[in-house]
Amino acid sequence: MLEEAAKLVVKSRFAIAFTGAGISAESGVPTFRGFNGLWKKHRPEELATPEAFEKDPHLVWSFYKWRMDLIRKARPNPAHYALAELERMGILKAVVMQNVDDLHREAGSRNVVELHGNIFRVRCTSCSYKENLKESGRLEAFLAERDLPKCPRCGSLLRPDVVWFGEPLPRKALEEAFKLAETADLVLVIGTSGVVYPAAYIPQIVKEHGGKVIEVNTERSGITPIADLFIRGRAGEVMERLMEKVRVMLNG
Template sequence: MANDSRPHLVVFSGSGISAESGIQTFRASDGLWAEHRIEEVATPEAWRRDPARVLNFYNLRRAQVRRARPNAAHRALAALERQGFRVSIITQNIDDLHERAGSRNVLHLHGEILKARSTVDARMQYPLPRGGIELGDICDKGSQLRPDVVWFGEAVPHFSDACEIVAEADLLLVVGTSLAVMPAASLLECTPLETPSVLVDPEAESLAPPGVTRISQSAGKGVPALVRHWRREGRLWVPEILLG
């Protein structure tokens, strides 16, 4: 893609964009995460200690994802791509809402909940178009299947790929993330110095690092507003009317 001259928007999305579709974040005070400690359902130790509990938790989350629908922010980014912009999405989210909205270039840093994978070979992945994962469901090598998600304490296998994508951005758009989860939050350090970065989040004023433009709006309001300007002008820029 080095010779692709189209404006290249790189989007780094977090749980805030999915929350507007009804998917609770693990920091929320209600929803599935509120009933479970992270250490009990989202770590390798939890899996070794009680795999049935972990599978049940993710089966519930999987059902929640299937009920959710892409919101205005997801749809706006897909529309920008259809118009001819080059749009690359790097997401911390394990749902498929970006894809269902129509985005084609999506990198999931933390895995995909609608896939299972082998416990002995992470390359062996299996789509889950329906249902969940139960004890006794095995891969082709005879090993128990687990959710294809990155648990706390595990390496993020696609982080270097994400850094390469960010390095080619004409503009980096950060949406709905507290920039607190490492190593994903350090992606901003991979952005070229001359590349503008924009954070769209209701708490943008307090979350954005120095040098990042703040748009203190929800994803469902701020992202479509930006995309309307970009589609009209045919370029990536930050309209002053959206600032503040």
């Protein structure tokens, strides 16, 4: 199976990756769905909706600051590094991600499409102000602040720049992802449940346009029925072994 997958990767002229929570779980980032999901302790309607934020912004912000602190300590795993290496090789053209962490970029991926936002970015609830707290160097101070965060431009309440339940995906990111999927001759689907739409359409679009679908997952998902190859296993372990074969084929 790995041999077949490596051949498809090496033959590809325009590959993309579609990643979900499973790729970051090995880096210590809890998944929302799955055995140790965050929602085992918290109901999503209490913490990740516009209505919840309007009702109790203190509760929502305390949860998101906890998540920020947890995620900033995580480090990329071999699966993140494998995708970055494929991009450097010129095989992988983009990573379309459903996660809100920065692990793909930390591993070296440059063309990353964020479908669900970025947990280290905040935006104003009134004006167009946005800030990436990691890039601005204000993350430590932000996490230590006890008051609700306010916009430095207009004074309104800031919120996490992530997509909450019931909110649409950012149009620009979704359009870019769909365009990439229409062009791709291969998609590596790694660690996603394949049940969150419209994001889950991406592998289907690749398939409909004649591309191949390789899925790497610990269990079958909503994508498995259309996958040309399904490789069961942890993302980091599988991608590390896959890259060994890819390097041999390219240097052989």
